[in-house]
Amino acid sequence: MHKIVLVRHGEAAKSATDADPGLTERGQLQAQQLAADLDKHFPEGQGVRLVSSPKTRAIQTALPIAARWEQEIEEEPRVIEIPSPQGMPLAQRGHWIKTLLNDGWNSLTPAQVQWRNTVKDYLLGLGEQRENTGNAHTTLVFCHFMVINSVIADIRNDLKVAQFHPDYTSRTELSLAGGTLKIIELGDERDIDNLIQ
Template sequence: MHQILLIRHGEAAKSPTDADPGLTPLGQRQAETLADDLDRQFPGGEGVRLVSSPKTRARQTAIPVAGRWQARVDEQHNVIEIPSPEGMPLAERGQWIRTLLKSRWDTLSPAQGNWREDITDYLLQLASTRDEGRFHTTLVFCHFMVINSVVAAIRNDLQVVQFYPDYASQTHLAIDDGKLHLVQLGQETNIGSLIQ
């Protein structure tokens, strides 16, 4: 059985003009606290693979634990945040996300449906036999919508929002018999920290 932790990035510097903001000072502290916790769970990182969305806020959240373990972080486009509708200006993305949170997965565009399928396909291949024996756990530093899309797929539930993962929260999954299973949801947040 392979374990996956979907880790939401730390607090990011929200901006209607920056498509790839980094962490705030609070977000950096959250990443350090997360590294402490991960090092307690997986001392020295033995048998743990690190994967991150290419977005700066996710990569910066992975850096403290990667530094402690002297481990490489594998950037994967498969776990990047949900794409905006084609042609949507960045300034309108925040409002679109707020509307999306009240939507159902079956009402989204084919591009967003493909994004969602790519995430679950990627996660399932993490337990491939070629890595058997090397890794027992994968930490995936990603985003609010990535986590919700996976939880919804496991539950076979069409509601977009399944729960509200907090910054630096850890949602535990397992791959067993070629299927993803939800072990435990991560810590939840309030509505104010949903976007970015």
């Protein structure tokens, strides 16, 4: 069995003009606390791979644990946040995301369906990658709200987009065995809905 931990990034700066904002000061503190917690669960990072979306907020969340373990972060574009509809201005993305949260996965555009399939195929491939990358038994994937919800909805075979509201730096644990993903434990949730950022 291979364990996959989907880690939501820390709190990011909200921006209607910056497509790739970094973490806020609070987000940086969350990333530091996450690193301390992860080191307790995986002492010195033995057997753990670090994978991150190429978005700044995800990489910055992974950096403290990578530094602590002296490990490289593998940037993986296949776990990037869901793409906006083609031609949509960045300033309208927040409203679109809020609307999408109350919709179904069957409402996606072809490009978004491809994104979703790519996320799933990448995670399923981690079992094969394990055989080619030595003794890694766990992959930490630093990613995004919609990535996590997409995967959970697929495992549950549920069309509802918002399966739950993972908090910043929450950890959703999955198992991968025999080409099948299963939920071990959902990450901590926020009490209120939060923008996808």
